[in-house]
Amino acid sequence: MIINNKIDPEFRYKKMLTKIRESGGRITSHRLALIRLLAASEGHPNATQLYEALRRQFPTISLATIYKTLALLKDEGEVLEIDLHNDSHYDGNKPYSHPHLICTHCNRIFDGDIISGIQNLNQEIEEKCNFQVSRHQLVFYGLCEECQQKVS
Amino acid sequence: MIINNKIDPEFRYKKMLTKIRESGGRITSHRLALIRLLAASEGHPNATQLYEALRRQFPTISLATIYKTLALLKDEGEVLEIDLHNDSHYDGNKPYSHPHLICTHCNRIFDGDIISGIQNLNQEIEEKCNFQVSRHQLVFYGLCEECQQKVS
DNA sequence: TTTATTATTGATAATCATTATCTACAACTA
DNA sequence: TAGTTGTAGATAATGATTATCAATAATAAA
Numbered sequence: 588m589i590i591n592n593k594i595d596p597e598f599r600y601k602k603m604l605t606k607i608r609e610s611g612g613r614i615t616s617h618r619l620a621l622i623r624l625l626a627a628s629e630g631h632p633n634a635t636q637l638y639e640a641l642r643r644q645f646p647t648i649s650l651a652t653i654y655k656t657l658a659l660l661k662d663e664g665e666v667l668e669i670d671l672h673n674d675s676h677y678d679g680n681k682p683y684s685h686p687h688l689i690c691t692h693c694n695r696i697f698d699g700d701i702i703s704g705i706q707n708l709n710q711e712i713e714e715k716c717n718f719q720v721s722r723h724q725l726v727f728y729g730l731c732e733e734c735q736q737k738v739s
Numbered sequence: 740m741i742i743n744n745k746i747d748p749e750f751r752y753k754k755m756l757t758k759i760r761e762s763g764g765r766i767t768s769h770r771l772a773l774i775r776l777l778a779a780s781e782g783h784p785n786a787t788q789l790y791e792a793l794r795r796q797f798p799t800i801s802l803a804t805i806y807k808t809l810a811l812l813k814d815e816g817e818v819l820e821i822d823l824h825n826d827s828h829y830d831g832n833k834p835y836s837h838p839h840l841i842c843t844h845c846n847r848i849f850d851g852d853i854i855s856g857i858q859n860l861n862q863e864i865e866e867k868c869n870f871q872v873s874r875h876q877l878v879f880y881g882l883c884e885e886c887q888q889k890v891s
Numbered sequence: 892t893t894t895a896t897t898a899t900t901g902a903t904a905a906t907c908a909t910t911a912t913c914t915a916c917a918a919c920t921a
Numbered sequence: 922t923a924g925t926t927g928t929a930g931a932t933a934a935t936g937a938t939t940a941t942c943a944a945t946a947a948t949a950a951a
Binding site: 611612613615617618647648649650651652655656673 | 926927928929930931932937938
């Protein structure tokens with residue numbers, strides 16, 4: 588199921604379609620294409636980036652359509668929303684809380700779910716703060732490997 | 740300097756005024772009052788909350804003034820911006836990266852800087868991902884101590 | 892103290908992301 | 922195959938934030 592730190596997009600694709608059908612939603616050509624993109628969520632796109640990518644194939648598609656389907660999939664727990672500075676990005680490949688690394692030079696968003704010790708953090712918070720953690724959003728800003736050389 | 744998990748607001752107040760003066764900024768009555776609030780940053784307010792609080796004392800103060808001074812203090816590194824879902828909150832008391840706990844029931848924002856093991860995370864990221872961390876924003880969502888009882 | 896310089900002010904327009912509204916259309920079901 | 926109803930696109934509305942600009946006031950210089 589997991590290929591190279593990424594869940595098999597085909598699996599995610601089918602899973603999302605099933606979830607939409609089960610909740611009484613309908614499958615349209617636009618949704619198929621959007622869910623295809625979200626299944627991989629290459630680069631953790633935001634709504635506008637998804638819109639631009641889909642517009643090539645579907646020139647009449649509307650931004651509202653993107654937002655509506657994203658809201659639907661968020662409610663179903665099939666898409667993770669990443670809240671950045673006045674800008675929401677989406678991950679339909681791994682729709683559960685996990686860390687992200689954002690390069691402040693090239694602005695790319697990387698997955699950081701190789702990092703262990705998150706579970707320890709949750710536990711420490713419950714113990715020290717008496718706070719019951721249900722989800723988290725962990726974002727680390729800095730320089731990715733490529734940009735470290737470009738900048739120096 | 741540190742009182743009860745909080746930096747002495749008086750210290751922060753003076754520090755921010757000094758920074759503004761040093762950068763060629765001017766001290767006005769509105770700024771004095773805003774900086775007084777930011778020095779404590781009780782509850783991690785957003786711009787609108789600061790505006791509402793200041794309006795009692797200064798009925799003619801403008802939201803734009805709040806935003807402009809916040810931008811100035813951010814640039815000087817004297818205020819930390821916390822990017823939440825389409826909503827920025829501010830911490831002028833501890834203007835450096837530290838974890839926050841947000842209760843999904845009462846929406847309060849708590850400081851989580853008692854948590855150790857953050858430094859370990861940074862190091863693990865540098866080693867495993869070859870990513871050079873410069874700052875972070877760590878937010879944990881869940882139920883605070885009080886709300887755990889209310890909800891159950 | 893007075894004056895000159897110029898940063899700051901409030902009002903408001905502009906922008907940007909996101910959400911809501913509404914009618915025509917099309918996906919699914921019986 | 923037709924009826925039901927969720928979805929589409931267009932666009933208005935919203936909410937947070939930023940930009941603009943002339944009047945004002947804080948500071949520095951005389």
